[in-house]
Amino acid sequence: MIKRCLYCQQDLNDDILPYHSDCLRAHFADLRLKDTAELTYSDALSNDARNGKAIPGEERIVTLPLGRNRPYPNYLVIYPDKNDPKRIPMEHLLLTLASLSGIKVPLFGFFQTNDGLGLLLRRLDEVKRDKLGFEDFAALLGRGEAAKREGSYEDGKAVLQQYSAYPGLDKAEYLSRLLFAFLTGDNDLHLKKLALIEAKTAYRLAPAYGLSSSVISGYPHQLALTLNGKKDDLRLTDFEQFAARLGLTPVVLPRLLNRLLGQEKQFDQAIDDSLLSEEDKDKIKRLIKERATILSKN
Numbered sequence: 001m002i003k004r005c006l007y008c009q010q011d012l013n014d015d016i017l018p019y020h021s022d023c024l025r026a027h028f029a030d031l032r033l034k035d036t037a038e039l040t041y042s043d044a045l046s047n048d049a050r051n052g053k054a055i056p057g058e059e060r061i062v063t064l065p066l067g068r069n070r071p072y073p074n075y076l077v078i079y080p081d082k083n084d085p086k087r088i089p090m091e092h093l094l095l096t097l098a099s100l101s102g103i104k105v106p107l108f109g110f111f112q113t114n115d116g117l118g119l120l121l122r123r124l125d126e127v128k129r130d131k132l133g134f135e136d137f138a139a140l141l142g143r144g145e146a147a148k149r150e151g152s153y154e155d156g157k158a159v160l161q162q163y164s165a166y167p168g169l170d171k172a173e174y175l176s177r178l179l180f181a182f183l184t185g186d187n188d189l190h191l192k193k194l195a196l197i198e199a200k201t202a203y204r205l206a207p208a209y210g211l212s213s214s215v216i217s218g219y220p221h222q223l224a225l226t227l228n229g230k231k232d233d234l235r236l237t238d239f240e241q242f243a244a245r246l247g248l249t250p251v252v253l254p255r256l257l258n259r260l261l262g263q264e265k266q267f268d269q270a271i272d273d274s275l276l277s278e279e280d281k282d283k284i285k286r287l288i289k290e291r292a293t294i295l296s297k298n
């Protein structure tokens with residue numbers, strides 16, 4: 001079997017580590033592989049002090065150890081779960097598709113653990129020596145964990161209006177996030193998966209994280225929250241009305257749709273290259289084609 005780089009997915013040739021040395025240097029220069037590789041989730045937890053910390057309330061996510069001069073851990077690893085084996089391949093694929101679509105995502109790659117392939121993510125809220133402010137929409141709206149799937153995407157508009165330093169730009173990015181969720185069947189984009197992050201002392205919409213798809217999630221509905229009063233049977237007109245309600249000029253939605261729907265070949269290639277089963281590859285391709293058709297006409 002040809003070994004592939006866990007970052008770029010290309011053949012690994014003679015590299016000894018699970019990444020090309022160039023990929024490591026360019027993207028994960030501060031990752032201390034030798035301390036972290038090939039642990040199981042329970043090892044990682046039991047070795048907490050040396051190897052990082054579990055994130056409270058986030059099953060199977062562990063932060064990676066601190067460098068000597070780093071007060072905050074820079075990486076998260078999502079460990080694979082044998083009860084949910086499709087999560088890592090799907091999340092990796094959706095991050096790939098999102099970045100092809102011009103949506104901001106954290107730096108990501110696979111990560112070898114003794115439980116199987118995990119997902120490596122650079123933390124959004126830890127940059128160099130600073131800990132950045134990071135607040136999800138549920139907290140900003142004063143809603144608890146239990147209410148994260150209640151409400152509407154219009155509530156997100158209020159958050160951006162009130163707290164974003166660049167509400168116009170963030171509203172366009174927010175709309176592209178919702179279009180991407182609809183296109184890829186992400187019906188789990190709730191209020192705790194949308195956040196604002198501190199950027200140069202001002203708050204902006206945080207990069208996308210926690211991506212999922214109905215192909216594997218089993219949740220009902222097309223979207224997790226209502227958009228234009230609907231969770232199902234969404235049409236292009238719903239997004240047009242929503243864009244107008246966000247106060248975006250009429251050119252924004254077509255521009256976002258062009259960018260999103262113009263990636264068909266690259267999407268198919270990324271799906272073919274993904275670690276999903278052949279059956280799930282077919283399912284997500286079919287879903288994306290159906291949704292693209294809906295977004296292409298009224």
Ligand SMILES: [Zn+2]
Pocket residue numbers: 005006007008009010019020023
């Ligand atoms: Zn590589």
